[in-house]
Amino acid sequence: KQEVTQIPAALSVPEGENLVLNCSFTDSAIYNLQWFRQDPGKGLTSLLLIQSSQREQTSGRLNASLDKSSGRSTLYIAASQPGDSATYLCAVQYNFNKFYFGSGTKLNVKP
């Protein structure tokens, strides 16, 4: 059974701090892994997509890594800002169709 776990469930940091969000998955035969951002009551915004053949992806202050052998991915946020406050979701795809989502990490960046 494919399961996706995110740690921590919630995180509160002061503005400017660098932080790491963790995602682990039980089945390493993934198609790709994607990090999303979800604002309260809103849909999902895709942040970074890592194909199974890739090790990491970067976009601005965000860097996501993928280690398939250990079943782990991390999302690194540099120089955090209050606008980064949201819930971050990790999702794993094993084929074209289904995403398996983690329960998310709720991030609060304090001014």
Added chain:
Amino acid sequence: GAVVSQHPSRVICKSGTSVKIECRSLDFQATTMFWYRQFPKQSLMLMATSNEGSKATYEQGVEKDKFLINHASLTLSTLTVTSAHPEDSSFYICSARVRTVTGSQETQYFGPGTRLLVL
């Protein structure tokens, strides 16, 4: 980027009534759309996969007679919650899969979600 819209964004209904939620791909054709459900403080869970012109495929534990899905065109899929009950109150999100010109990569784009509250 590709845009997926949902309507309504929020709906409140009485127990026993039916509610229809629309999911539209605004600037692309989506051969496949997906419906997810998210209960408070829980993960998004796939409910069903909808292919244009064919019957939807439901995930285990999702009642197909209660959650009716129609994917009548390449830009529209609808989810109807029939005889809604308070336990159906949730956040429903759709996504649409778009194929690139080369057909080598498929990406899913998510709608903004519909919050359903059944009284």
